[in-house]
Amino acid sequence: FGQSLLHTLFPPELRFASLKLLHRVFSYFSAYCYYDITESDGVNTNELYNAVQLYLSSSASVSGSRLSLTRALNSSSITYSLSSNDRLVDSFNGATVEWEHVVTQRHSPTFSWRPLPEEKRVFTLRLRKNNKHLVLNSYLDFVMDRANDLRRSNQDRLLYTNSRGGSLDSRGHPWESVPFKHPSTFDTLAMDPLKKSEIMADLLDFANGEAFYQKTGRAWKRGYLLYGPPGTGKSSIIAAMANFLGYDIYDLELTEVNTNSELRKLLMKTSSKSIIVIEDIDCSINLTNRNNKLGGRKNAAASPPPGDDGANTITLSGLLNFTDGLWSCCGSERIFVFTTNHIGKLDPALLRSGRMDMHIHMSYCSFPALKILLKNYLDLEESDVEGEEFAAVIDEAEMTPADISEVLIKNRRDKSRAVVELMDGLKIRAEKSRLKKLGMGNVEDEEQEKRALESPQQLQQSCIGDVVDDDKMLRT
Ligand SMILES: Nc1ncnc2c1ncn2[C@@H]1O[C@H](COP(=O)(O)OP(=O)(O)OP(=O)(O)O)[C@@H](O)[C@H]1O
Numbered sequence: 092f093g094q095s096l097l098h099t100l101f102p103p104e105l106r107f108a109s110l111k112l113l114h115r116v117f118s119y120f121s122a123y124c125y126y127d128i129t130e131s132d133g134v135n136t137n138e139l140y141n142a143v144q145l146y147l148s149s150s151a152s153v154s155g156s157r158l159s160l161t162r163a164l165n166s167s168s169i170t171y172s173l174s175s176n177d178r179l180v181d182s183f184n185g186a187t188v189e190w191e192h193v194v195t196q197r198h199s200p201t202f203s204w205r206p207l208p209e210e211k212r213v214f215t216l217r218l219r220k221n222n223k224h225l226v227l228n229s230y231l232d233f234v235m236d237r238a239n240d241l242r243r244s245n246q247d248r249l250l251y252t253n254s255r256g257g258s259l260d261s262r263g264h265p266w267e268s269v270p271f272k273h274p275s276t277f278d279t280l281a282m283d284p285l286k287k288s289e290i291m292a293d294l295l296d297f298a299n300g301e302a303f304y305q306k307t308g309r310a311w312k313r314g315y316l317l318y319g320p321p322g323t324g325k326s327s328i329i330a331a332m333a334n335f336l337g338y339d340i341y342d343l344e345l346t347e348v349n350t351n352s353e354l355r356k357l358l359m360k361t362s363s364k365s366i367i368v369i370e371d372i373d374c375s376i377n378l379t380n381r382n383n384k385l386g387g388r389k390n391a392a393a394s395p396p397p398g399d400d401g402a403n404t405i406t407l408s409g410l411l412n413f414t415d416g417l418w419s420c421c422g423s424e425r426i427f428v429f430t431t432n433h434i435g436k437l438d439p440a441l442l443r444s445g446r447m448d449m450h451i452h453m454s455y456c457s458f459p460a461l462k463i464l465l466k467n468y469l470d471l472e473e474s475d476v477e478g479e480e481f482a483a484v485i486d487e488a489e490m491t492p493a494d495i496s497e498v499l500i501k502n503r504r505d506k507s508r509a510v511v512e513l514m515d516g517l518k519i520r521a522e523k524s525r526l527k528k529l530g531m532g533n534v535e536d537e538e539q540e541k542r543a544l545e546s547p548q549q550l551q552q553s554c555i556g557d558v559v560d561d562d563k564m565l566r567t
């Protein structure tokens with residue numbers, strides 16, 4: 092109607108100008124303003140568009156009558172979103188806003204280097220002009236944050252690795268990823284409950300601590316050093332941390348990194364809300380002193396060229412910059428975890444306070460940890476077993492949770508047998524370490540220790556065989 096009126100009232104040369112004028116007049120008197128968020132700018136996809144789609148999906152699932160359903164790669168749940176030309180009213184800080192999903196066909200095939208989608212999709216946000224300054228920026232930030240949370244809760248964790256060395260994939264990414272489905276959680280982790288809750292509280296404080304880190308001028312990151320003998324749950328606790336916070340894991344294989352700058356590039360390509368793990372740090376790199384040029388096993392033979400300042404090799408200072416220096420904050424909300432079996436081998440620079448915020452000792456199985464294993468593996472409570480007998484030997488036995496869980500898995504169909512076998516194994520191990528302290532018995536014999544778990548009776552025999560001359564041992 093407007094157009095035909097325009098045609099009759101105005102001569103052709105004035106039509107365009109009068110249309111513009113009319114539009115301005117309407118916009119001036121209209122109480123609303125509109126913002127278009129297009130799906131793509133022709134080259135890149137618009138992150139805000141995806142975020143809005145996800146954000147609206149949380150309310151669309153309840154109210155929409157016709158919805159689009161999608162399921163992203165690696166996602167374990169279905170996302171609902173507004174279908175074409177549907178509207179949804181939302182409120183934020185007392186202001187009401189309206190979203191419309193506008194889908195139009197692309198008419199003329201415009202020239203483009205790459206094929207454009209047939210449809211043009213736009214989210215249009217309508218809000219009252221007097222609310223514009225009040226809500227626009229904070230509302231869009233809120234939408235982005237909420238979408239990120241939803242994405243994380245919908246999507247399974249990802250485990251990244253740099254095992255391809257320095258080479259990049261087709262999208263220029265140095266990391267390869269696979270869905271991370273490790274079932275370890277803090278509930279399944281056998282460790283002292285007090286220590287466990289301390290770690291969980293620390294993780295929560297970190298994850299909710301954006302304002303604190305901002306206020307104190309610290310980079311929003313945290314470092315944990317896990318140390319302890321093999322099989323005490325260092326890798327399991329990392330998986331539990333990732334599952335607890337919903338973070339992705341970047342498993343950094345230092346021996347695949349050749350130079351400090353490669354290390355930096357890897358760090359730049361990690362996302363926030365992630366855990367960056369370097370396992371067995373004492374084995375992956377020669378960390379004896381800061382100026383020591385490298386040494387990933389790969390590089391161990393290479394001698395650095397004269398005058399080299401470390402840029403061409405990986406050094407301890409490169410690693411420390413990675414975790415601590417300016418580069419460590421290109422991104423936020425990241426946790427660094429180093430693990431080692433031999434804390435004594437680490438350079439003091441790595442251990443000094445402030446470098447790794449928390450040193451967590453993963454110890455041999457204690458009685459509280461044993462109770463967790465018995466509950467999880469056999470569904471047994473403390474009252475179902477001879478608690479005091481176990482408590483009397485467990486510390487001295489120095490068995491790892493991995494050793495104990497092996498015994499429990501093997502006999503999980505026969506609970507009483509599992510308990511008897513475990514008790515036998517513990518007693519033998521306790522006796523062995525007692526003898527070790529007295530300077531008797533061949534404690535280096537790992538094989539023998541292993542056999543103890545497979546068949547305590549067998550070991551008892553061989554153990555007695557070793558020291559059969561000794562009257563004391565017969566008491567065993
Ligand atoms: N604290 C624990 N709680 C529950 N299970 C555990 C614990 N420690 C070890 N296990 C069991 O033993 C297996 C090996 O443990 P894990 O790989 O976490 O040990 P680790 O300390 O990382 O050993 P390594 O030093 O050899 O890497 C796990 O799959 C898990 O089932």
Ligand SMILES: [Mg+2]
Pocket residue numbers: 325326327370
């Ligand atoms: Mg491990």
